[in-house]
Every structure is written in structure tokens, then in C-alpha cells.
Amino acid sequence: MKLPAIAIKNRRFTLVLLLLLIMLGVVSVQNMPRSEDPQFEFPATMIRVVYPGTNTMDMEKLIVDPIEEAINELDDIKVLKSNIEDGLAVINVEFLYGSDSQEKYDDVVSSVSRIRDDLPEDIAVLDMDRISPVDVNIIQIALMSDTQGYGVLKPLAEKLEKTLERIAGVKRANVEAFAEQQLQVKADLEKMRELGIGIEDLIQSIQVSGANLPGGHVLSGNRRFTVQTSGDFSSIEDLKRTAVHSSPGKVIYVEDVANVELADALPSYQARYEGVKSVFVTVVQREGSNIFQVMDNIKSEISKLEARLPDGVTLDITHDQTESVEDRISQFFDSLVQGLILVGILTLIFLGFRPALVIIFAIPLSFYIGIGWLDIAGFGIQQMSIAGLVIALGLLVDNAIVVTENVDRFLRKGLPPAEAAAKGASQVGWAVISGTMTTILAFVPILMLQTGAGVFLRSMPVTVILTLLASLLIALTLSPLLASYLLKKRKQEPPFMQKQVFKFASGHYKKLLTYSLNHPYLVLLIAILILVGSVGLAGKLGVSMFPKAEKPMIMVNIELPEGASFNQTQAIAEQAEAAVRQHELVRSVATNIGKGNPRIYYNIFPSRQVPNYAQLVVRLSTGKLSIVEPFVAELRETFADIPGARITIKELLQGPPYEAPIAIRVVGDDPDKVLLASRDVEKFITSTPGTVNVDNPLDKPKVDLKVTINRAKAAMYAVPVNAIDQAVRASLVGLTVSDFRDENGEDYPIVVKYQGADRPRIEDFDAMMVKSTSGSLIPLKQLIKLELHSALPRFQHHMTERMVRITADIEGSYQAEALTNEIVDKLEQYDWPEGVFYQVGGEQEQRKESFNGMAKVLLIALLGIFAILVLQFNSFTQPIVIFAAIPFAVTGMILGLWVAGFTFSFTAFIGLTSLVGIVVNNSIILVDYANQLRKDGHDIREAVMLSAQTRMLPILLTTMTTIGGLLPLTLSGSSMWSPMGSTIIGGLLVSTLLTLIVVPVLYQLLSSKHT
Known part of the structure; x- marks a missing residue:
């Protein structure tokens, strides 16, 4: 060298x-880029299809089946799953890790495009997006006001959005949680009936008058002029003065039969922060940028806007990821510095x-x-x-x-x-x-x-x-x-501690080693018994994947029965918000009604937008599980007393995304049989102590109000069927008939709707009229029949098979593996309907996949290490002697986890893998020097005795420095990293002690024939 x-x-x-x-x-x-969690690519694509008015079975047949069939032909698919409900299908395809995410996304787009002509032409939305854990909002800003409307808040938010998108390091900014502004034409149906005007007359007059058709061009000599026609409405007054009906001496205008005003649309997603109506502005960081530099620039722009806010509007930051990044990084650097000091002290004392x-x-x-x-x-x-x-x-x-x-x-x-x-x-x-x-x-x-x-x-x-x-x-x-x-x-003069090690090596250790070499089989028997005993203890450790994230944040999910109104959901959300804000541990509460909060954690994605769902993001003053878990348990008891809603609390988890810690898939072609079986599975999970938030998406009864048109009667009265559909839509939620652009260039839809209550009610059918081709107004209820109709709310696919996924979270310190196994025991004894079976998902599926993969590559690594040792020692027996330290490292790992009270988690597995290389080095030091001594003329016994005594200091010192480096992180109490530290420290302690005895014994036994 x-x-x-x-x-x-x-x-x-x-x-x-x-x-x-x-x-x-x-x-x-x-x-360097700084972030809280790793920024990694996730080779997955989500396809979202919106096809209004289509029930679940038709959505499956017309949309999901063709798309799944096309995608299923692609290579490297890991899982293909779909969620199907009325008018909406969401198809997720995940590819094997290691696949190029952009290439696989392109393949999905190509496959869907190829079959687009086979799908219905009138699909409202067909979106395809890459699923990326990197696209997490680093900041969420609330523009709040109890006095100003969305007409003020939205423009302010959009202005801030455009400003933030110009900042270096910002990938995109979004504005969320506002009601769309509409130019509403609220029809007075009573007055219209008196004047003989139908809702379709009002609609047609606005559509005709608001049409903007290009006039073409004309020539004048050698000049060419573009002809501008009257175009669309230039002001709200133009719309009000639009003629609906005219007769000799009399013109009826829009303002005579309707009120025209700029107003909020029916709410579909609203938000509150600290109890105040809010609009959210969120920012996604560009990959590779430094979050702290980006955030400084964002906050600078926020300060400028804050100084110019109108009266009654305030601004606050509801989520700032730099807080947790700084806290997480500082904790690790503290552990690093403390470990560095310990290593320095140890080397100073001994050398x-x-x-x-x-x-x-x-x-x-x-x-x-x-x-x-x-x-x-x-x-x-x-x-x-x-x-x-x-x-x-x-x-x-x-x-x-x-x-x-x-x-x-x-x-x-x-x-x-x-x-x-x-x-x-x-x-x-x-x-x-x-x-x-x-x-x-x-x-x-x-x-x-x-x-x-x-x-x-x-x-x-x-x-x-x-x-x-x-x-x-x-x-x-x-x-x-x-x-x-x-x-x-x-x-x-050697340092005092070094002399003490030499003294121990030549005294008590020499006697113990001499006895061990004289009784090699007894020593090996004791070592094997210790190993077997530790393996037996391993069964009591339990197995887990990734722990809770220990972030100072929880999410409260509120779900009302299918068919619940937005107002009902809002009332329950405000009730839950009030209950949460009473606790001193709570820093702030962001309430989302109609949709989940914008994405602020890498493995949680926003839920679908439905009126019966709400979510609270609760920021806490600490993330320590010892404090948070009793608080969560107390909240669960409080929420259990709120009737009419299913309220669950979600604690954030570490690791890659998966459905839930516990997930059972009930698979079968017959929806009725799957429904019955899923109800029983739900009971099995609910009755298992330790499970919370049990969710069965199929067992949520849905009742629709079906409008059945009497076509014979409609034909007799000469009423077109589409006129009936148009009247119902316009009277209940409004019908968009044209567009209006104001002097600032803002576009607003013109919506014709019923001038009744703010929210559509079943009584509104009584006032609805429809016009026949002869001009007569016919009461709508004479042509239709209203029926309550039960419907399948939603179901799912997994690898193209029909199924429903029943999920559950874990309470307190319970383990997902033990609870899942207990549930599986019940499922094995269950009398399943013909054609229906179950599959286990959740954490257990993820863990088996990860652990199995880890075992394979660990074997490859061991073979690689063995090959290096064979080349180094030119022997097959001596690498076996060196590898003897590995089983005792496992013993130490088990004892370390057991003493510390941890399960065998994935990070503990990481610690075990790390141990393999560390403990092998100690054996290499001992065996290598023994070989040198034998070349100098010493016999096997003398060589191994001298080697063990001489190399005791470097073996102990390298062990202690490794332990010293890891000790602060291990004692930090981190549910993520303490198990790994306990694994390495326990394994090092036991393997070092046994290496100094067992390796010399094996060297003497196996080297007797080695020259």
C-alpha cells in the first residue's frame, strides 16, 4: 500500500x-436541500374520471373495466386498484420500485389514450396525474374574515398565489376552500306562472342574448376590417334589461321575473381557521431547493401583503414545515454533537x-x-x-x-x-x-x-x-x-485506562480464556444455549413496520351518513372544532368542510370532495407520544358522544404510504355476498381490542330520490323530456346558461336558479313548472313521480377484482402484527359465502414485502463479505470463525430490544443489517493478528492467546466508540430510531463479549488442520 x-x-x-x-x-x-423527510420518486399514476349521473355498476362497466384492461397489459405493475362510486372513478396504478416514474406515467397515458374512443363521449373529466410524495405543501396560509365575502378573499388569495409562484424554489401555489362567484339569476316562479313564462323561456333569452359570435370581416378599398358584433353582456344592467317575452305594447325583462346578483355558489368546500371563515393558499417546494431559503422569501412576500390587507381581513400561517424540519434536524445534530463528544472522550481516555x-x-x-x-x-x-x-x-x-x-x-x-x-x-x-x-x-x-x-x-x-x-x-x-x-x-507512559485494559487482559481475561480453550465444547454449548434462549425470547418482542411520526399534529376525520347535507356536515364540524379547542395542548385548528385539508404530510393524500365529509387539522404544542396518546384517547371519548357522525382521529405514521395499519380485503364478484361478508369482517375487527377507526366503505346505506318521468303523459301534454330535466336542474341547484366578464377581466358563470331557500329542498318540486310546445305551463309534479331508491354507495377493485377494503387504526401501544393475526384467526374460522374470500393488506402486507426483500439482499451481502474474507485469509474455515460473531450479534439485538421495550421494527432490521459489518470487523482484527503470530513461529494456542490479549484494546475501543456515537440518538426516545440504536448497542455488547471467548475457541478447533 x-x-x-x-x-x-x-x-x-x-x-x-x-x-x-x-x-x-x-x-x-x-x-443542500433541506426537508423533514426523504424526497423520493414514487412510480405511481392516478386516473380520475367524472361521469355525472352514472351509478356505480355503470361506472364499473363503462369506465373502470376498459381502463383497467388496458393498463393491466403494462409491465412491472405492482398493484392496480380502483375506487368506484356514483359518477366518479379513481384508478391507482403502482409500479415496481426502481421503475422510471416518468416513463411509466407516459405508458399509462398512452394506454388510456388508445382506448379513449371506447369510453363514453360525454365524460366530464378524465385526468391523469403522477402520484409524488415530494409534492407536499411546505406552507399553508389562511386569509380570514368574518365580515368580508369570498368576492374579497378570493382575489386577494389569487394575487398572493401569483406572487408566490414567482419565487425561486416554488414549484406551484394553489388557492383552495372558496365558494365560486356566480352571477345568479334567481327566478320568481310564482310571478313567472302568472305571466305565463316558463323557466326555459328565461334560460333561452339569456343564452341567445349572451352569445358572442364573431362577425367576420369586410373590405373597404384596400383596407380589411374585423366586424365586432354586440357580443356578450357588458354589464349586469345589460343582463337585467334582457327581454324574456314581448308582445304588442308590453316587454317583460329579466329583472321583472328574477333577481340578478353576484353571489356565492352552493358550497362544496369551505374552510375555517381558528373559527373564522378562511381561504387557503398553499405552496409546493421545487425539488432540490432549500426549504429555509424558499420560506424566507415566502414570508417576506406575506409581510408585504399583510400590510395592505383591507379592513376585516387578517392573515395567518396554519402550517409551516420549516418548524418541524428545524426541530427534526436540530434533534439529530444534537445527537451527532453529543456522540462526537463521547467518542472524543473515549479516545482521549484510552489513547x-x-x-x-x-x-x-x-x-x-x-x-x-x-x-x-x-x-x-x-x-x-x-x-x-x-x-x-x-x-x-x-x-x-x-x-x-x-x-x-x-x-x-x-x-x-x-x-x-x-x-x-x-x-x-x-x-x-x-x-x-x-x-x-x-x-x-x-x-x-x-x-x-x-x-x-x-x-x-x-x-x-x-x-x-x-x-x-x-x-x-x-x-x-x-x-x-x-x-x-x-x-x-x-x-x-500509556494512559491510565489503557494500562487497566492491559492489566485485565493479562490477568482475569487470560485465566478465563485459558479455561475456555481447555474446555472448548462446554463454552460452545453455553454459547449455543444463550443463542437458543434469546431466539425463544424473540417471540415476545412482536413485529412492526414503522412507528408513529411523533409530529405535533393530528387529523380529525368527520363522516356523516351518505346523503347528509353540507349544512349538517358544517354543524358537526363546528361542534367537533369547539370540543378540540378547549384543550390546552391545542395550538390551532384548521377546519375543512366538504374535503380533506390540502396535503401537508408526505404519505397522506386529500380525500375526495363530498358534502358529508369534513376534516380538522389540529396543531399541538408537542408531539411526544406519552402526552399525545392520552389526549387522543380523551378526544375519542368526547367524540363518541356526538350523534349522527362517525368521527375518527388519525395520528401520522412514518414510512411509505399504505391504506391503514390494519386492512382486510373482501373479494368477490357478487356485490350482495361481498356486502354481507364485509359486515361480518367489520364486526370481527371492531370486537378485537386495540382497533379503532374501523371503516367499511360498502356498509354505508345510500338512498337517492329518483325522478321517474311519465313519458306518455309528457307526450300527451307535448312537453319534451329534456325540458323536464332542465327545469329540475335549474330549480334545484341552478343551470349555467352563459358567462359574464366584468371590467377587471374576471369571468363569472351566469346561473339561472329558483328564488327560494338558499339550499334546495324537496318542497321545491311543488313550485316547478314546465312549458309545453303549445305555450301552456304544466305543473311538473303532474308529469313525474318521486321515489326513494336505495343504491350501492361505492365499491373497489384490487388487481381488477371486485372487493371492499375494511380498514382500522391502532390504539395506543398495540401492535399491528398481533392484532392482524388475531383477526386472521377469526377469518379462518368464518364460513365464507361461495365465491368470496379475503386478503390481508395494510402494514402486514407492506412488512412482509419489505422484510422478504431485506432477507434476500442481506444474504447477498453476507456472501459478498464472505468472499472478501476468503480472499483476505486465503481460507474457507477462517471466514466461518469470523462469521461466528453474527449469531451472537442477533442475541444481543434481541436482548437490547427486550430490555428497551421495543418491537422488531423495520428500523431494528436496519440495525441488525448494520451489525453484520460492525461485529465482523472485531473478529477480523483478532484472527488476522493470530495468523501473523503463527507465521512468526507461535503454535495455534499461543497465537490465539496473545492475539486475544493484544487486540482487546482496539476491539473494546472500536465497540465503545460505536456505542458512544449512537447512545444520544438511542436515549432520545425516538420511536423511529431508538429501536435501531438499541439493536446495534445490544448486539455490539453481547457479540464483543462472546467474540473475545468464542472466536478464540473456534479458531483453535477449526485451525488444528489449517497450515
Whole structure:
């Protein structure tokens, strides 16, 4: 290994090169994208089809089946699922992770376009959008007023929207939660009946007068002139003075039979913030930008607008993601700094001031170089990458420790500092490289994992790998260079703790090792019993996927029965809002009526827009589960006393998006059989302690008011059928007949509607009239029959099969795996209707997919590590000796999780994977030195005894520095990262203790035939 000698010989070049890399890291730290969670691509597309007036069965036959059939022919589909209801179908297609999201989106668009002619021509909406977890609103602004209407709030919001979209780093801004402004023509049906004017007369007169047809052009000599006709309405007065009916000496105008005014449309989505009517403006950050820089510019523009707001209008920020990003990043950096201090103290105590200085100096430099490379790789600073830095903290000092110790040994032999540094670093160079490679290979499984969890966590292993490579570069260049300057040539008294380790190694440990080598099979039997016992304990740990997010926010979802009015939903939402705001823990409440809140968390998407749904976003003063969960339990009891609505509380979860922690799919072709089975499944889930928010979308009775036209009677009275439909629509909710543009260029639809109550009522049918072709007005009720009609509200598809998905959340500290298994036991005993069966979804499906994928790539990594060891030791038996540390790492992991009270989660699995590379290094140190001693003439027993005693210090020191680096993060109480820290710390402690006994025993047994 010539690199250390070259680095020392060319000192200036080495320092300049490292300085440039460090400056790259410093610049990257300042400018790297910052976010709360990883920004990753999600290869999925959503197709939304709106076809008004179509029932669920027709939507399936005419829309969903053809589209699914076309999409199902594409490659790499992971799941294809659809939600079908009256007039609306939402089809989601997810592709295998690793697929190009843009390419797959293009494939979906192409497939749907190919069959567009086979779909109904009069589809109102056919949208296709990519589903991206990156498109989360980083800020939500409320423009509020109790005195001003939407006619004032909306223009203000739109002006702010356009201003914010011009800011660098802003991808888009949206305005939400406002009522559309309409120019309403409210017909007085009583007066119209007296004058013999039908609603269709009013509609036709406005349509004809408001038509804007180009007049063409004329020539005058050599000049060409465009002819402008009267065009559309230039003012509201023009509309009022439009003739509806004329006779000799008498003209009836619109204003004679209707009131004309600019007013709000029927509400479909309204919002309140802190109890005040609001319009929301939201902003999505452009990928790759720095959230703090973007937010500073946004707040600057908000301040300018705030100073110019009209009377009665106020502005507030309902959601600011920089708060949680800053909090999350600061927590991780605090853990990082605390870990750095602990590592520094440990190296100082065991190695002394000057060697510790060389080692400690390598830590920040490795971090800066690693962060620079991370920026080049396209990753930003967020919880996953910072967690990678924390994990790397304890690992990267290993290389510096090995190099510095060896340089110090050559100095004690009397070599000049430069020569000692060159020879010392060169001698261990390949050993340091192979040790780093084995550690890196342990993180490759996470990097290779092509699942939602793998993509979510990807920046963490990338950060560890790049930081370890940076530490390797520092260890082989800068560390020997610094050692040649800082380490003294003369012999020094070793530090006190180092002497204590040497004393223990030559005393009690030597006796224990001698006894173990004399009774190898007894030692192995005890080790195996410990391993078996820990495996038995593993069954009591429980299994989980990702924990709750510990964000200071909850969502309250309110769902009224199908057919409930917007006003009813609004009343219940205000009642729930009042109940929530009584608690001191609550900072603010944003209330959304008719739709879910704009998207402010990466794995939660807004719900469909329906009048019987509302959502409250409740910001809290803390996200600690020990405080939030009792508060949530209290709220559930409060909401249980509110009649007429299903009110559920949603706590935010970490990890990739999935339906719910518990999800059971009831599959079958017969909707009636599926409905019956789903009701029983719902009972099974509800009766299982620990489940909350149980939802069965199929078991929500829907009753429609069906208007049946007596066609024979209509023909007898000479009334066209379409005139009846037109009269019903216009009288109830209004019929758009033309457009009006004001002097500011704003367009408003002209809507003809009944001048009755603000909300349509069934009594309105009594006043409806329709005109026959002869000019007579006929009461509508003479031509129709009103019937209550029960209808299937909605159902779903999964991989083109009919099904319904029953979901549930988890209460408190219950585990999804245990609850799902308990439910599955009940389902197995259930007498399923013919043709109906169940499938398990939710967290269990996600976990099995992720864990199975993790197991495969972990096996590949183990084979890679084994291959490196075979090449290094030129033996097949010695790698087996080294691998003996891995089962004991598993023992330590189980004990660590059990003592800390954690389940075996996905992050614990990450910790186990990390352990593989770490514990193998300890065994490599011991076996490698034993082999050197045997080459010097020692027999197997002497070699392994001396090696174990001599290498005790570096083994203990590397173990302690790794534990020290992870200890602050582990003790932070994070439900996400504490299990990983407990896994690594427990595994390291147990495997290190057993490695110092079991590995020498195995070396002696398996090396008896090794030459």
C-alpha cells in the first residue's frame, strides 16, 4: 500500500486536495436541500374520471373495466386498484420500485389514450396525474374574515398565489376552500306562472342574448376590417334589461321575473381557521431547493401583503414545515454533537491526548467530505441522511484508530516520524480497506431494497457508505500525515485506562480464556444455549413496520351518513372544532368542510370532495407520544358522544404510504355476498381490542330520490323530456346558461336558479313548472313521480377484482402484527359465502414485502463479505470463525430490544443489517493478528492467546466508540430510531463479549488442520 507514503511525500498536494474536498462539503452544508423527510420518486399514476349521473355498476362497466384492461397489459405493475362510486372513478396504478416514474406515467397515458374512443363521449373529466410524495405543501396560509365575502378573499388569495409562484424554489401555489362567484339569476316562479313564462323561456333569452359570435370581416378599398358584433353582456344592467317575452305594447325583462346578483355558489368546500371563515393558499417546494431559503422569501412576500390587507381581513400561517424540519434536524445534530463528544472522550481516555487528537480530527473532516459527495449524489439533509451520519460516527473512527496505533508502534521502535507514519499506515492499509469494504457491504442490502421502505430509507445507507469512504481516504492520507507531526518519538507512559485494559487482559481475561480453550465444547454449548434462549425470547418482542411520526399534529376525520347535507356536515364540524379547542395542548385548528385539508404530510393524500365529509387539522404544542396518546384517547371519548357522525382521529405514521395499519380485503364478484361478508369482517375487527377507526366503505346505506318521468303523459301534454330535466336542474341547484366578464377581466358563470331557500329542498318540486310546445305551463309534479331508491354507495377493485377494503387504526401501544393475526384467526374460522374470500393488506402486507426483500439482499451481502474474507485469509474455515460473531450479534439485538421495550421494527432490521459489518470487523482484527503470530513461529494456542490479549484494546475501543456515537440518538426516545440504536448497542455488547471467548475457541478447533 503506497498511498500513505505518497501522501506524506507530497504534503502540499495532499493538503490542497483534502482542503478542496472539505470546502465542497462546507458549501454543500450551506446549500443542500433541506426537508423533514426523504424526497423520493414514487412510480405511481392516478386516473380520475367524472361521469355525472352514472351509478356505480355503470361506472364499473363503462369506465373502470376498459381502463383497467388496458393498463393491466403494462409491465412491472405492482398493484392496480380502483375506487368506484356514483359518477366518479379513481384508478391507482403502482409500479415496481426502481421503475422510471416518468416513463411509466407516459405508458399509462398512452394506454388510456388508445382506448379513449371506447369510453363514453360525454365524460366530464378524465385526468391523469403522477402520484409524488415530494409534492407536499411546505406552507399553508389562511386569509380570514368574518365580515368580508369570498368576492374579497378570493382575489386577494389569487394575487398572493401569483406572487408566490414567482419565487425561486416554488414549484406551484394553489388557492383552495372558496365558494365560486356566480352571477345568479334567481327566478320568481310564482310571478313567472302568472305571466305565463316558463323557466326555459328565461334560460333561452339569456343564452341567445349572451352569445358572442364573431362577425367576420369586410373590405373597404384596400383596407380589411374585423366586424365586432354586440357580443356578450357588458354589464349586469345589460343582463337585467334582457327581454324574456314581448308582445304588442308590453316587454317583460329579466329583472321583472328574477333577481340578478353576484353571489356565492352552493358550497362544496369551505374552510375555517381558528373559527373564522378562511381561504387557503398553499405552496409546493421545487425539488432540490432549500426549504429555509424558499420560506424566507415566502414570508417576506406575506409581510408585504399583510400590510395592505383591507379592513376585516387578517392573515395567518396554519402550517409551516420549516418548524418541524428545524426541530427534526436540530434533534439529530444534537445527537451527532453529543456522540462526537463521547467518542472524543473515549479516545482521549484510552489513547492519550496526541493520538486522540489525530483520531478526533478525522471525524469532522470525514463528515464534510462525505456530505459533499452526498450532495453530488443528489441527496439532501433530512432525518434519514442525518441518521446515516450518526451511525457512521462510531464507525469512521475505527480506521483512524488502527492507523494511528500502528504509526505509534513504529515510533516507539525509533523510526523517524515521517518514516514511521508511512510504514505504519502502509502496513495496515489493505486491512483497513478490507474492513471498510465489509462494513460497507453490510449497508448494501438497504441500498438495494426495491420496496417502499427501501426507497424511503435509501439516503441513510448512501450517507453511511460515502462517509466511510471519506474516512478511509482520511485514514490513508491525512491521519498518517498528522501523526508524523503530532505523535512524539520518545517513549511515553500509556494512559491510565489503557494500562487497566492491559492489566485485565493479562490477568482475569487470560485465566478465563485459558479455561475456555481447555474446555472448548462446554463454552460452545453455553454459547449455543444463550443463542437458543434469546431466539425463544424473540417471540415476545412482536413485529412492526414503522412507528408513529411523533409530529405535533393530528387529523380529525368527520363522516356523516351518505346523503347528509353540507349544512349538517358544517354543524358537526363546528361542534367537533369547539370540543378540540378547549384543550390546552391545542395550538390551532384548521377546519375543512366538504374535503380533506390540502396535503401537508408526505404519505397522506386529500380525500375526495363530498358534502358529508369534513376534516380538522389540529396543531399541538408537542408531539411526544406519552402526552399525545392520552389526549387522543380523551378526544375519542368526547367524540363518541356526538350523534349522527362517525368521527375518527388519525395520528401520522412514518414510512411509505399504505391504506391503514390494519386492512382486510373482501373479494368477490357478487356485490350482495361481498356486502354481507364485509359486515361480518367489520364486526370481527371492531370486537378485537386495540382497533379503532374501523371503516367499511360498502356498509354505508345510500338512498337517492329518483325522478321517474311519465313519458306518455309528457307526450300527451307535448312537453319534451329534456325540458323536464332542465327545469329540475335549474330549480334545484341552478343551470349555467352563459358567462359574464366584468371590467377587471374576471369571468363569472351566469346561473339561472329558483328564488327560494338558499339550499334546495324537496318542497321545491311543488313550485316547478314546465312549458309545453303549445305555450301552456304544466305543473311538473303532474308529469313525474318521486321515489326513494336505495343504491350501492361505492365499491373497489384490487388487481381488477371486485372487493371492499375494511380498514382500522391502532390504539395506543398495540401492535399491528398481533392484532392482524388475531383477526386472521377469526377469518379462518368464518364460513365464507361461495365465491368470496379475503386478503390481508395494510402494514402486514407492506412488512412482509419489505422484510422478504431485506432477507434476500442481506444474504447477498453476507456472501459478498464472505468472499472478501476468503480472499483476505486465503481460507474457507477462517471466514466461518469470523462469521461466528453474527449469531451472537442477533442475541444481543434481541436482548437490547427486550430490555428497551421495543418491537422488531423495520428500523431494528436496519440495525441488525448494520451489525453484520460492525461485529465482523472485531473478529477480523483478532484472527488476522493470530495468523501473523503463527507465521512468526507461535503454535495455534499461543497465537490465539496473545492475539486475544493484544487486540482487546482496539476491539473494546472500536465497540465503545460505536456505542458512544449512537447512545444520544438511542436515549432520545425516538420511536423511529431508538429501536435501531438499541439493536446495534445490544448486539455490539453481547457479540464483543462472546467474540473475545468464542472466536478464540473456534479458531483453535477449526485451525488444528489449517497450515
